[in-house]
Amino acid sequence: MNKRNHQDTSGGGDYGGLQGNVGKSDSSSMSSGKAKMWEEEQDAGTGVDDELLAVLGYKVKSSEMEDVADKLEQLGMVMDAAPNLFCDTVHYNPSDLYGWVQSMLSELNNPPNTILDPMLQGQQIDDPLLAPAEFSSVPTLGFLNSQQQRQIDTTQSSRIYNDDSEYDLRAIPGSAAYPQTQDRESNRKRLKTSSGSNSAPPLLPSSPQAAGGAAAGTVSDSSRPIVLADSQETGVRLVHTLMACAEAVQQENLKIADALVKQVHLLAASLAGAMKKVATYFAKALARRIYRIYPQDCLDASYSDILQMHFYETCPYLKFAHFTANQAILEAFATASRVHVIDFGLKQGMQWPALIQALALRPGGPPAFRLTGIGPPQPDNKDALQQVGWKLAELAETIGVEFQFRGFVTNSLADIDPSMLDIRPPEEEAVAVNSVFELHPLLARPGAIEKVLLSIKAMKPKIVAVVEQEANHNGPVFMDRFTEALHYYSSLFDSLEGSTLVPPTQDLIMSEAYLGRQICNVVASEGADRVERHETLTQWRTRMGSAGFEPVHLGSNAFRQASMLLALFAGGDGYRVDENDGCLMLGWHTRPLIATSAWQLITTDSS
């Protein structure tokens, strides 16, 4: 990593000396190969005014062009975020662009304290439904005071950060809008922001700095602004900051955690694409955890259904889940004349048309098909399950399959008793149980999963198809969960990115919101609220095994179908289907993301 910070020379708030430093800092960035290029450029053009701008009446030296451009951008960002910051500046010579920009930005660093107060009070509390780009983090009023205190009392701020965690918490926070401009490579990036450095001595600026944070008007505490080189480095820093923040949260070090969260937003602003979105969602979730905003979104079931629908359209995960589960069920139903499928999460019923059609084409003709759909209660007492049932019945009639539907509304699967479901004996009717992402929420309540597995056994199913996320987000230690989730959702978002169109479709945005809610739940909730308790296939295997189930291998048909399905998706070469001891896993590059497995009751007799 290239070193580009010079706190010792330009100590923070004093920008009068900065112009002098510009020349010095160039020589010190010789270590970087990239810097060399720019240096040559600079040597060539020193002292010459840029011609084009000169025509317009602005005198800017060619050597300073990139510098000025960067500063103008930042200025723009700051002005967007906090327009009332620039009240009393006098500019004597606006044609000297460089000097003008300097003076504008230096004013930011030495604002009168009174300006900060209206800014602080004018901001809103984070809205859970805001898109990531609109995040504005402001704590409650109680917290405000300590923050203001901190701004005034900067010399003592070092006392707050006396943590010796491995993530170098001296690097803290801040969101100064004005970075030190020793870095020349920043012209490659569109947005330049500043962040803490990992290797500088614990030096703090002498005056408080206001920030026009890149995201929206976040107010900073004291900081040492350092410039970042390129987005890869930013990405690494971002991850480190996120981890540091999570660690701080785990240790109940909420002040540091809060400051780090703001830092994450700033870093994320300079990135683009998947990394930015993931970081923003995680930062929001961390902020919720810090400020103990419980309960999270009380959004109703129909909204989450809609989000899942969009997720279904955008990427192959759900389609993969449906196709592979259907294949397992189809093979188990090969000879049955009456079949009964119990779906633990009916949602929009998108899984079943394909199965009905496949059953219709079965050599020997279709069986009589009974579907029991289970779902959560809907707002306004709408009977969503029944609607779905009607549509499926229509389809079945069109295709020529005898069809019956029954819906069950319940808050939790553990409340369902098998006797309610009108299970017929296995000689008469083959039963299949289908669960797509419905088992892991049961882990939030003790005893629930055992009860449900017992119920399943009582239904005497021919096959149980289970699809779950392939990740361990249910560990006892917060830090472990956080790290796992960070990797998992980074891969997921990466894969979404691969199939994106520009401009992003509504589907994509909703899919991201769908995943964002999961992230929020994993990171910010606890106890019975934390329902996204994903576990790995190995863990599920153990669980199912000890409950009395044995695995059924998904055949090569399923594998072929899944591979073909993935090949149809744009960005299809990134998706990977893997067979894992009879189960199929869908992943993005090397990271498996969801796993389909099939189970049957352990056959003790030799029939």
Next chain:
Amino acid sequence: MLTMRHQPRPSPRPHEAMQQMKAEDREKKPKFCINDHIDILIEILKHLDGPSLGVASSVCRLWCTIARSDSIWEHLCFRHVSSPPPSSLRTIVVALGGYKELYMVCVRPVLSRLLHSDLVRSSVWTRDEVQLSLSLFCVDYYERRLLGDTSPSSLMFLCKPVNV
């Protein structure tokens, strides 16, 4: 197709004699119009690909009727399949919207995508590809009914450009 009738001239010169002979020959031979032999026409059209069928349907009304008939599209859908499709398939496909719909919505994009990737080496389809296309077709049909034709997009992924 039009045929021209020439009145033979009373006293032909050699060149005109030749022409006259040709005209008489033409009159003696049966006039062949493809439109009179629909079964041959159908056989020929069966060998066309999707876009060509579209062009063919704009030639004249007869061609249009034939080119739009489902049986030709059925042939097109399963032309590359090694084993013949089950007989129950037809009722299902017709019920879901017909073979032309199946071809346009599913078979064509699926086939082109798979040929593009390395999963299908030759243009011989197996049951798996057929199965997949049908499943997607069915899902699309269901989605249209469920969401009421308001831009159902479960097959939109087939329209997006593939990153090669």
